[in-house]
Amino acid sequence: MKVYIxxxxxxxxxxxxxxxxxxxxxxxxxxxxxxxxxxxxxENLLPVGEVSESFEVLEIPRCHQLAITATQEAMAGSxxxxxxxxxxxxTGGILTTEMHLKNRVSDPKAFANHAxxxxxxxxxxxxxxxxxxxxxxxxxSSGTVAIKIALEMLRSGQVRRVLAGGVDSLCRLTYYGFxxxxxxxxxxxxxxxxxxxxxxVGEAAAMMLLVADEAxxxxxxxxxxxxxxxxxxxxxTSPHPDGEGALNAMRAAIxxxxxxxxxxxxxxxxxxxxxxxxxxxxKALTSLFGNNLPPLSSVKGAFGHSLGAAGAVExxxxxxxxxxxxxxxxxxxxxxxxxxxxxxxxxxxxxxVRMVLSNSFGFGGNNAAxxxxxxxxKKPPVSRPKKTPFTIEGSAGITGxxxxxxxxxxxxxxxxxxxxxxxxxxxxxxQPSVTRRLKRLPRMALALALAACKNANLxxxxxxxxxxxxxxxxSETYDFLKKLYESDEQFTSPTDFIGSVHNxxxxxxxxxxxxxxPNITTTGGDYSFEQSLLTASIxxxxxxxxxxxxxxxxxxxxxSPLFDRSVNRDGIRSDGGGAICLKRSxxxxxxxxxxxxxxxxxxxxxxxxxxxxxxxxxxEIEKRFGIIMAGIPAAFRQEGERQLHEFLxxxxxxxxxxxxxxxxxxxxxxxxxxxxxxxxxxxxxxxxASLCDGDNHPLNGKGILIVGxxxxxxxxxxxx
Amino acid sequence: MQQLLNELxxxxxxxxxxxxxxxxxxxxxxxxIGGKLGLDSIDVLELVMMIEKDYAVKINSKELGAxxxxxxxxxxxxxxxxxxxxx
Numbered sequence: 144m145k146v147y148i149x150x151x152x153x154x155x156x157x158x159x160x161x162x163x164x165x166x167x168x169x170x171x172x173x174x175x176x177x178x179x180x181x182x183x184x185x186e187n188l189l190p191v192g193e194v195s196e197s198f199e200v201l202e203i204p205r206c207h208q209l210a211i212t213a214t215q216e217a218m219a220g221s222x223x224x225x226x227x228x229x230x231x232x233x234t235g236g237i238l239t240t241e242m243h244l245k246n247r248v249s250d251p252k253a254f255a256n257h258a259x260x261x262x263x264x265x266x267x268x269x270x271x272x273x274x275x276x277x278x279x280x281x282x283x284s285s286g287t288v289a290i291k292i293a294l295e296m297l298r299s300g301q302v303r304r305v306l307a308g309g310v311d312s313l314c315r316l317t318y319y320g321f322x323x324x325x326x327x328x329x330x331x332x333x334x335x336x337x338x339x340x341x342x343x344v345g346e347a348a349a350m351m352l353l354v355a356d357e358a359x360x361x362x363x364x365x366x367x368x369x370x371x372x373x374x375x376x377x378x379x380t381s382p383h384p385d386g387e388g389a390l391n392a393m394r395a396a397i398x399x400x401x402x403x404x405x406x407x408x409x410x411x412x413x414x415x416x417x418x419x420x421x422x423x424x425x426k427a428l429t430s431l432f433g434n435n436l437p438p439l440s441s442v443k444g445a446f447g448h449s450l451g452a453a454g455a456v457e458x459x460x461x462x463x464x465x466x467x468x469x470x471x472x473x474x475x476x477x478x479x480x481x482x483x484x485x486x487x488x489x490x491x492x493x494x495x496v497r498m499v500l501s502n503s504f505g506f507g508g509n510n511a512a513x514x515x516x517x518x519x520x521k522k523p524p525v526s527r528p529k530k531t532p533f534t535i536e537g538s539a540g541i542t543g544x545x546x547x548x549x550x551x552x553x554x555x556x557x558x559x560x561x562x563x564x565x566x567x568x569x570x571x572x573x574q575p576s577v578t579r580r581l582k583r584l585p586r587m588a589l590a591l592a593l594a595a596c597k598n599a600n601l602x603x604x605x606x607x608x609x610x611x612x613x614x615x616x617x618s619e620t621y622d623f624l625k626k627l628y629e630s631d632e633q634f635t636s637p638t639d640f641i642g643s644v645h646n647x648x649x650x651x652x653x654x655x656x657x658x659x660x661p662n663i664t665t666t667g668g669d670y671s672f673e674q675s676l677l678t679a680s681i682x683x684x685x686x687x688x689x690x691x692x693x694x695x696x697x698x699x700x701x702x703s704p705l706f707d708r709s710v711n712r713d714g715i716r717s718d719g720g721g722a723i724c725l726k727r728s729x730x731x732x733x734x735x736x737x738x739x740x741x742x743x744x745x746x747x748x749x750x751x752x753x754x755x756x757x758x759x760x761x762x763e764i765e766k767r768f769g770i771i772m773a774g775i776p777a778a779f780r781q782e783g784e785r786q787l788h789e790f791l792x793x794x795x796x797x798x799x800x801x802x803x804x805x806x807x808x809x810x811x812x813x814x815x816x817x818x819x820x821x822x823x824x825x826x827x828x829x830x831x832a833s834l835c836d837g838d839n840h841p842l843n844g845k846g847i848l849i850v851g852x853x854x855x856x857x858x859x860x861x862x863x
Numbered sequence: 864m865q866q867l868l869n870e871l872x873x874x875x876x877x878x879x880x881x882x883x884x885x886x887x888x889x890x891x892x893x894x895x896i897g898g899k900l901g902l903d904s905i906d907v908l909e910l911v912m913m914i915e916k917d918y919a920v921k922i923n924s925k926e927l928g929a930x931x932x933x934x935x936x937x938x939x940x941x942x943x944x945x946x947x948x949x950x
Binding site: 634 | 916925
């Protein structure tokens with residue numbers, strides 16, 4: 144299966160539309176200017192890569208507006224909706240949220256588009272996408288990671304058309320955050336320059352409609368040939384000093400594309416302009432290419448670093464480079480740093496470009512690389528088995544009553560497990576030297592990861608980490624903004640900024656375990672864990688090593704009731720999560736898990752019938768499953784119950800149904816707890832009597848179906 | 864000066880949440896970064912913010928930071944010489 148770019152769209156500091164980027168590539172020049180979007184004190188004024196349009200519709204955050212602008216162009220030539228939407232985003236609607244928090248707005252409606260995951264949902268809704276919607280929140284490599292996931296989803300044959308890309312708008316969080324890390328060059332980013340002092344923050348959106356086709360297309364069509372992901376597992380913000388992870392990602396991308404380094408005609412560098420990043424990237428490049436480096440350049444001296452969008456914008460630039468036969472200049476660099484041993488392109492070069500390598504690296508030691516090129520005849524890769532189930536080697540959970548053991552005891556005694564575990568209880572097996580900088584969510588993630596590994600009792604430690612979180616690190620985000628506002632935008636906490644990044648918890652897990660494989664954080668409200676499991680399933684089909692899938696969310700006094708419509712101000716405050724340590728089933732035995740279904744309810748009136756069709760007929764469902772665990776978020780109670788009722792009546796399912804949020808309480812990743820519980824039930828071979836009208840309910844070899852209802856309908860199967 | 868040293872020990876423990884360190888146990892001449900306390904570049908930035916806020920002393924470059932944060936004594940000396948609030 145080959146994956147082609149069928150449409151592209153962009154909005155960046157170069158302007159609106161692909162043509163604006165084409166013009167820029169020919170002319171070069173800096174598009175970095177002093178910040179205009181929001182007011183800062185004169186001593187805080189720094190140059191940024193700002194999009195000139197102001198977007199007047201206030202209810203729709205700037206990030207969403209940028210995303211939809213790029214999508215309109217990418218989808219312009221296409222009638223049919225995409226089968227899936229996968230977008231890299233790091234801060235979502237936070238620019239609007241910051242304003243509301245400053246003005247002490249207390250109406251949750253004002254925060255309806257806050258979520259990082261709401262951008263992709265907005266785009267999917269506008270373009271009638273019925274399939275899965277995945278938001279990758281992997282800091283500065285998000286856009287590239289999103290395209291890699293899309294590539295694998297298309298290669299698997301499950302979908303034919305995926306809208307993939309990245310977006311981020313400027314906001315105070317990243318503006319002041321990177322400033323507090325002393326990573327901003329006050330004169331604007333100068334990647335690879337001997338006097339470089341840092342990056343410039345930017346904003347942009349870039350989208351691609353990617354299509355799968357067995358046949359080789361017309362020569363003009365550009366193909367995504369391969370992608371590679373890795374994690375440094377070294378430090379929350381600093382890259383590995385030798386660029387080890389960057390090297391692994393580039394190697395993996397080139398291997399995945401089935402080419403060799405000498406086939407690359409141009410490298411679009413990550414090149415942020417910070418002394419350490421550029422040095423690490425240079426080291427990785429010389430290790431891989433030796434003295435045979437092709438022309439290379441970073442565009443971040445022209446546009447700044449648009450974080451989640453950067454990888455997608457640069458993929459678009461790479462595609463233009465191929466189609467137009469031109470290599471962009473490494474803008475901003477006056478005198479290349481001789482110590483780096485690189486020779487960046489100083490002015491645009493007209494040259495035939497067949498294959499491009501594009502790099503993106505980010506916080507949490509996340510590395511991603513893509514190979515794109517002119518489609519050529521070659522043997523398509525051997526088709527892979529579809530839907531490999533994975534074995535649950537170990538599982539863990541945290542609820543209001545403690546770990547999974549205590550949760551099981553409570554449930555068996557007929558009690559619920561709502562509430563919040565004390566921070567000391569969550570951290571009891573964690574080292575104080577590790578936890579001193581970690582607030583609630585990263586501690587949960589780390590505790591869950593370690594407990595799942597311990598429970599798995601494997602010889603190896605997992606190499607990849609997939610983490611789903613509905614709302615990310617709320618404590619860190621809140622504390623950062625609070626300190627900023629209380630000091631009249633003079634002081635912040637760099638530690639809180641680093642911790643506020645959605646993928647910080649997964650990065651901590653990787654550092655603790657030395658997990659240097661893909662490290663991906665997904666986010667999308669109540670379906671974040673399901674997104675994570677789906678992503679893990681897509682990416683891990685080829686991997687022999689064990690991997691972790693984690694879902695966790697924290698309750699935050701101020702932010703949770705504003706953001707999560709399922710959280711009732713007066714209700715019981717609950718949070719927690721679950722983790723499973725998985726291995727491919729053909730290399731291991733034990734309870735199995737499979738992500739079966741993930742569809743968008745919008746424009747999808749027959750979604751329940753489609754789900755039942757996927758599962759087989761009613762006899763098949765009765766034969767396969769001994770129980771259903773239904774997840775109905777309070778915000779969608781009415782709609783969710785209707786969907787469940789429809790499912791039960793069409794499938795004629797007469798076994799017990801556990802409405803698990805009544806047990807766990809309301810938080811976005813409750814489904815991760817349900818998964819950990821289901822693993823326990825399967826291992827025990829029965830469901831506790833308290834959940835089944837007083838009698839122990841033997842499973843008799845049958846499985847458990849975990850169904851999520853509401854805005855999306857999802858299904859996860861766990862079988863003995 | 865001694866008072867400033869004691870105050871800094873206390874503030875470092877508090878700012879960086881060094882739960883298992885007693886302020887009195889910190890040797891003012893020990894390496895602050897990569898020493899016994901296990902501090903790194905993020906901690907330095909956090910301390911930069913604290914020092915700017917509490918003493919109105921700016922340490923806004925990596926090069927300067929490396930010099931100033933070599934030990935608590937050097938940090939105290941820098942604050943003492945550059946703060947208008949300490950006399």
